[in-house]
Amino acid sequence: MSGAAARPDRSRLRAFLDAAARAAGFDVLRVTRPDAAPQAAARLAEFVRQGRHGTMDWIPETMERRASPSRLWSEVRSVVMLGMNYGPEHDPLAVLQHRSRAAISVYAQNRDYHDVMKGRLKIAAGQFAARTGADVKVFVDTAPVMEKPLAAAAGLGWQGKHTNLVSRDFGSWLFLGSIFTTAELDPDEPEQDHCGSCRACLDICPTDAFPAPYQLDARRCISYLTIEHKGPIPRAFREKIGNRIYGCDDCLAACPWNKFARTASEAKLAARDDRRAPPLADLLDLDDAGFRATFSGSPIKRIGRDRFIRNVLIAAGNSGDASLGRRCADLVCDPSPLVRGAAIWAAARLVHPNELRRLHAAHGADRETADEWRAALGIIEQHEDVTA
Structure with missing residues (x-):
């Protein structure tokens, strides 16, 4: 996308972007530089070297492009990270006590968030491009973008010990998307890690998928096993899966920061009763x-x-x-x-x-x-x- 309007000063530019994002339905927005998460590439390489990506061959295949936003698009000057709250109104772990019903991860209980977010990213980014003349590209998590490290660098939250993003305002319940732009925007400060000595997300994992804090072995993760893994589920994990048929919310739901989370306000992101525990x-x-x-x-x-x-x-x-x-x-x-x-x-x-x-x-x-x-x-x- 591109626009042809004159460029306003950075503070007005940011105010316009914030307003456009709110109007499009996003709950939080922060800005960072393309080179703000230099450690992410090395961590990804080690993850792959140890084989912890399992059968997700697309991860090593896209490692070069994932290493930095500039590898994906050389003209990017600013990365805008946006979050959309999908906090549940119910306890997502309660269904685990009802073994004849299916436990479906909160994020999958209604319309595909990729579709919801991409459309809204395009709206916000298009308005920004028209206002500024800057070029823009939008990405949701199907693209080779290191969203969580970039979101942490931008100040949306921090990567918790479960490797997911944690927000002081939304707990572990944020969908992430990004706008890459050629516009020069002032970056926000990164968020500090507030996990402290807490191990709640690590200790609740049914399959011990965390070899250490801040490390994930996807081959043991129920979300990987029920979504990404294409073959038979290894027998060692079958009983531990319980009644989880698509994804696993245990480590997310256990996070104490969820006490500050809000229930998703939009019907499109709220759980449908027939998909909550069929x-x-x-x-x-x-x-x-x-x-x-x-x-x-x-x-x-x-x-x-x-x-x-x-x-x-x-x-x-x-x-x-x-x-x-x-x-x-x-x-x-x-x-x-x-x-x-x-x-x-x-x-x-x-x-x-x-x-x-x-x-x-x-x-x-x-x-x-x-x-x-x-x-x-x-x-x-x-x-x-x-x-x-």
Whole structure:
């Protein structure tokens, strides 16, 4: 985008930008320099060197462009970081006590925030470009931008021990977006780290995904396992996932700074009741068309029906709800091997051992799920030996 108006002085420029951002629906805005987070590139490189990115191949593939905003766009002179509050009105961890219902991360309980934010970024950036004549580019987190380090450098908050941004005004509940511009804007001061000795976000993690404070091993993170990971969920993590079928809010919700957070004021960012904690039974019945219709406009739609049903089956297997056993057993012959494998694991935990053996007799010749069958039958044999 570009504009042709004369450039006002920097203070008026900033005041105009702040007003445009508020009018577009953003809750906070700060400015930083493109080179304000020099340590971010080295930290990312070490993250990749240790393999902690898992199967997210797009991270090493875009490392060069992620290293600095100037690598992404050489003409950028200022980086405007914007935040949109999505604070929940309910306790996002309460659903974990209702094991026959699905726990969906707060950010995914309504319309895809990428769509919401990008449209609004374009509005604010377009007005700024028209007013100043500066060129602008807008980014949400699908682009190779190190948003959290830049947001911390700009003063929106600080990166907490869970590696997410923490704000004194909004806790851990901020969506981030950025406007890169050729305009010279005065930068804001970075925020100090206010975590102190607190370990709440680290200690609550079900899978010990934090090797140390301020470090994340994505391969152990439930959000990674249920969203980014395309293969079978490793058996070591299945029970720990509980009923979380898309993402995990534990480390965010545990942050004490959330006591200052506000409930999101906009209906577009508020949780829809039917996506807050839907029954697992309803989700297990979804075919591809039903999945697409149910999650139209939701970020959940991006992982596809098979990965989604894989997640729901893991939750069903953890539910202890025998009434779900029949649905899990039916999915043992699903067209997707990913779904079949998860269905075997879930059925082994919910149906009678004799029923599992019957299912194996009918479907056990499937080479793609042979390991799942061996593990499932081994578990029931061990259980019968113990109880004999």
